[in-house]
Amino acid sequence: MRTGGEDHLIIFESVSKFYGEVLGVNRVSLTIEPGITSLVGPNGAGKTTLMNLMAGLLQPTKGNLRILGIAPSDAETFFRNIGYCSQFDSFPKGLSGYQLISSILSIYGYGHSEAGVKAWNVIERVGMKDAAHRRIAGYSKGMRQRIKLALAIAHDPKVLILDEPLNGLDPMARAETIDLFRNFSLSGMHVMISSHILHEVDLISDRIVMLSNGYVVAEGDIQSVRSEMEDHPIQIFIRCDRPSLVAALIFQQDSVVEAKIHPDGHGLLVATRNADRFYRLFNRIVLDNNISVEAVAPADENVHSVYEYLVGGGGGTAS
Amino acid sequence: MKWQLWVRQVEAIARMELKRFLLARRWVGVYFVALGPVVLAFIRSQFAPPRLQQLPTLTQSYALLFQLFELRFAIFISAAVVFTQAFRGDILEKTLHFYLLTPARREVIVVGKYVAGVTFIGLLHASSTFATHLLIYSSSSEFGSFFFEGPGISHLVRYVAVAALASIAYGGIFMLTGLLFKNTGVPAVGLLAWESLNFAFPPLLQMFSVIHYLQALLPVAIDRGPFAIVTEPPSPLLGIPILLMATFGFLAASGGLVRNLQVTYSAD
Numbered sequence: 001m002r003t004g005g006e007d008h009l010i011i012f013e014s015v016s017k018f019y020g021e022v023l024g025v026n027r028v029s030l031t032i033e034p035g036i037t038s039l040v041g042p043n044g045a046g047k048t049t050l051m052n053l054m055a056g057l058l059q060p061t062k063g064n065l066r067i068l069g070i071a072p073s074d075a076e077t078f079f080r081n082i083g084y085c086s087q088f089d090s091f092p093k094g095l096s097g098y099q100l101i102s103s104i105l106s107i108y109g110y111g112h113s114e115a116g117v118k119a120w121n122v123i124e125r126v127g128m129k130d131a132a133h134r135r136i137a138g139y140s141k142g143m144r145q146r147i148k149l150a151l152a153i154a155h156d157p158k159v160l161i162l163d164e165p166l167n168g169l170d171p172m173a174r175a176e177t178i179d180l181f182r183n184f185s186l187s188g189m190h191v192m193i194s195s196h197i198l199h200e201v202d203l204i205s206d207r208i209v210m211l212s213n214g215y216v217v218a219e220g221d222i223q224s225v226r227s228e229m230e231d232h233p234i235q236i237f238i239r240c241d242r243p244s245l246v247a248a249l250i251f252q253q254d255s256v257v258e259a260k261i262h263p264d265g266h267g268l269l270v271a272t273r274n275a276d277r278f279y280r281l282f283n284r285i286v287l288d289n290n291i292s293v294e295a296v297a298p299a300d301e302n303v304h305s306v307y308e309y310l311v312g313g314g315g316g317t318a319s
Numbered sequence: 320m321k322w323q324l325w326v327r328q329v330e331a332i333a334r335m336e337l338k339r340f341l342l343a344r345r346w347v348g349v350y351f352v353a354l355g356p357v358v359l360a361f362i363r364s365q366f367a368p369p370r371l372q373q374l375p376t377l378t379q380s381y382a383l384l385f386q387l388f389e390l391r392f393a394i395f396i397s398a399a400v401v402f403t404q405a406f407r408g409d410i411l412e413k414t415l416h417f418y419l420l421t422p423a424r425r426e427v428i429v430v431g432k433y434v435a436g437v438t439f440i441g442l443l444h445a446s447s448t449f450a451t452h453l454l455i456y457s458s459s460s461e462f463g464s465f466f467f468e469g470p471g472i473s474h475l476v477r478y479v480a481v482a483a484l485a486s487i488a489y490g491g492i493f494m495l496t497g498l499l500f501k502n503t504g505v506p507a508v509g510l511l512a513w514e515s516l517n518f519a520f521p522p523l524l525q526m527f528s529v530i531h532y533l534q535a536l537l538p539v540a541i542d543r544g545p546f547a548i549v550t551e552p553p554s555p556l557l558g559i560p561i562l563l564m565a566t567f568g569f570l571a572a573s574g575g576l577v578r579n580l581q582v583t584y585s586a587d
Contacts, residue, residue, distance in 0.1 A: 019583060057416055057582040076324075079422035088584065090413040092335070094342025100417075103338070106331035107421040109324050151417075 006069040008034055010054065010159065010190060015063035017049050023214040024049035027063070030209060030219060032192075036185045038201040039194040040307055041211035047194045048087060050211065051163050054192065055084040067159055080108070083157035085148045087164050087194075091136040097147045098123060098132040101154050108155050122154040123147075125180075127173070141168035149177065159190040166195060178204050198304045208303060212311045226301045232309045233257050233271040235299040236278065241292040243268040249285045253277060269299060325430075328423045332431025333438065340401075340439045345408075349400055349440065352393045353447040356384060360454035367458065374461045378474075381455045382539035385478055389448060390533060391515055394485045397440045399510075402493035403503040405432040406577065413584045426574035433494055433570060441486040448482040449475065474538045481536050488529045488562045491569035498576040518547040525550055532558035 010032040017024035025046040039047045052058040053065060056072035056079065064071070070078045091100060098119055105115035123132045126146040131139065136147060145168045152160060162181075166174050181191050181204060195201050201208065208225065210218040218225045226234065239262075240246060247259040247268050256278060258271035272278040275298070286293055299305075340346050363371075363380065371380070409415035418428050452475050456462050465471040496506050517528040525531045525548070534540070535552035536559070543549075553561070 052582060055420065057419060059579075059581055075424055076422045079420055082420070084416075084420050086416055088413045088416065092339055092414050092417060093345065093412070094339055095335075099338065103331065103335040104417060104421060106334070107328050107418070107423050109327055109422075 006066060008068060008188075009066075010068070010192075011066050012053075013064045015053060015060045015065050017046075017053060017058060018061045024058075025053070025211070026214045028216050030216065032190065032207075032209075034185070034188050034190050035206035036181055036191045036193060036204050038205040038208045038303070039192065039211060040198065040201055040208055040303060042311060044213070045211040045311075046214040047211055048163060049214075050209075051084070051086075051161050051192065051194055054159075055082055055086075055161050057084075080155065081158045083152035083155065083160045085145075085152040085160075085162045085165050087167075089141070089144060091144070091147075093137065094135065096133050096135050097128055097139070097143075097150070100136060100147070101151050104151060105154055118154055122150045125153075126150045127176070142170060142173060145169055146173065153184075157189075159192070160184060161192045163194045164196065165193060166197065166200060174200075198302075198307060202303045205303070208306075210307065210310055217310045218306065222303060222306065223301060225306055226298075232300075233273050234275045234301065236270045236272065236275065236296065237267060237299040238270065238282070238296050239267040239294040240286075241266070242289070245289060246282070246285060246291065249289070250278070250281060253281050266294075325424070325427050328421075328427045329431045329434055332418065332423070332428060333435040336405075336432055336435030337439060340435065346401070346439075349397045349443065352396050353440075353443040355393055356389045356451045357447055357454065359384060359388065360451040364454050364458040372458045372460075374459060374465060377456055377459055378539055379541070381452060382537065382541050384451065384455070385448065385481075386534070386537070386541050389444065389451065389482065390485055391511075391530065393447070394440065394444050394482060395489055395511060395514065397444065398436075398486060398489035398493050399496075399503070399507045401436045401440055402433075402490050403497035403507065405436060405494055405497055406580070407497045407501070407503065410584065415580075416582050419580070419582060425577040425580065429494065429570060429574045429577050433490060433573075436494070437486050437490050440490070441483045444482045444486060445479045448478050452478055470538065477536060477538045481533050484536070484559070484562060485529065485533055488533075488566050491566035491573075492529070494573045495569045495576075498573050498580075518543040521548065522550040526553075529562065532562050 010030070012028045012030040015028045016026045023046075028050065039050060041047050049058065053060060054067065056075070059072070067078065068081055070081065072078050095103070101122060102115045102119035105118055106112065108115075110118060120132070123129055126149055128143060128146050128150065131143055136144065139147065145165070149162070149165060152162070160181075165181075166177060169177060178200070181193070184191050185206065193201070193204070202222070205222070207221045208219065209216055210225070238246065243261050243266065247261060247270075250256050250259055250270060253272075253274075255274035256270060256272045258269075260269045262268060270278065282296070285291065360381075370376075406415065409418070419425075423431075456465060456471065459465065466475075492510065493503075493507070496510070497503055500506050514528055514530045517525055517530050520528075532553055536555055
């Protein structure tokens, strides 16, 4: 089932999934490199469907997908490489966190004592040592989330699929979990995250896949996605001592479509269709006029802005 | 090599399922059903008048209790509850993905769950049968001679074996029923009626029921009433392999269905 050259990629080839007549995702074609990839989109966009397809819990209605060159039908190899932290907040009744993880590890073929040691290690890693022998039914939302994460990483997968993994975690646990994801990414793993907290997605993602109504509307690293959106001029915020002079001079360039002076009089917001040309012109203006610049930063080169432009909606979160 | 892995996986799944049978409150009803014949046997042993404590009467009473209560009701109901819920229960509780995300073939998951179910209800009802049998005869003055000189031990072994075989056969049927139907109540009642009215069916149809083969293995026959159509009982050498092969067929069909099972909890 392995295919040469694909053994580090996640590949979707024109994958569609329909639930009866209801569209889950349609004609999704993606090639995903290792690193942290975030799935972003509103409710019903198809994020969970895409994750469940990736995790082998759903079969595509059309198209093919391979994870590290392995098809989901090859269960014995496929699931050794996949760790999935699902959004389902339910657990087998009557079991403790330790019992659940060690029992599941036994199904991977680990012996009783080896499964126990691995379960204990991963429980320590997610900070659940004290509650390990308590029944999961008595856990808080954050503890259940951490046990799900522990279960997803317990067998050392190469691809980690995480559906809303930060839900219910307190700020400290969030920071620790994000660090954990970064470490996984640095070690060459795939970390696929679906999150509705866009500023966190912005912080941790190497690339995004944006979905709307079952279709992929954008994919890639955030800068390249943003630069391809020609209908929306890129906004650049500049803090300097003479914003009015800069505003007057930058209109030499055709691609600058708007310049607004900040109300405090020490900055301006420029909208341009060609950021590279603008930066070259701005450098010349600064040098020629001896302008003191405090900061220059893109104002809408982030997931939130891209999401608003492509999908619509104005909140700080999507779901 | 794969067989070794499959056996380990079946063991691991069965162990996990057994923990759930022992720890979750949802299965309390099954324990009560298995306890029912024991309680009835105890009451009988304590309160039945001496004329009903004679060996021939006791043998007939136990045969009735086993066939009508233990076999046709307790084991049947336990198997229906446990095996129809093997996958359906996990779907309703949204926990099936824990198994489906492991590197186990779907057929191995079916076998693991089946082994756990058979171990659970087989042990429960074999124990219930054992206890009931001893309790029924405990009030008789001929207890010692019946068990140590007469056919007591042989009867006991055959009743326990039939209880275990019933768990195996009904387990296979209800595993498949649970995968074929979302609402398993109606087919379970239909099967209960089929098994209960089997005695009145034409000989050919009688062959398509579990009870037909199990009755033939029992040491004592009971009066099946005026409407019974009497047929030649199948030989154990034929009956046991037929039951085991049919069970294998039900499990193979279940494996086929689980192979294509997808997790869409909201739609289920």
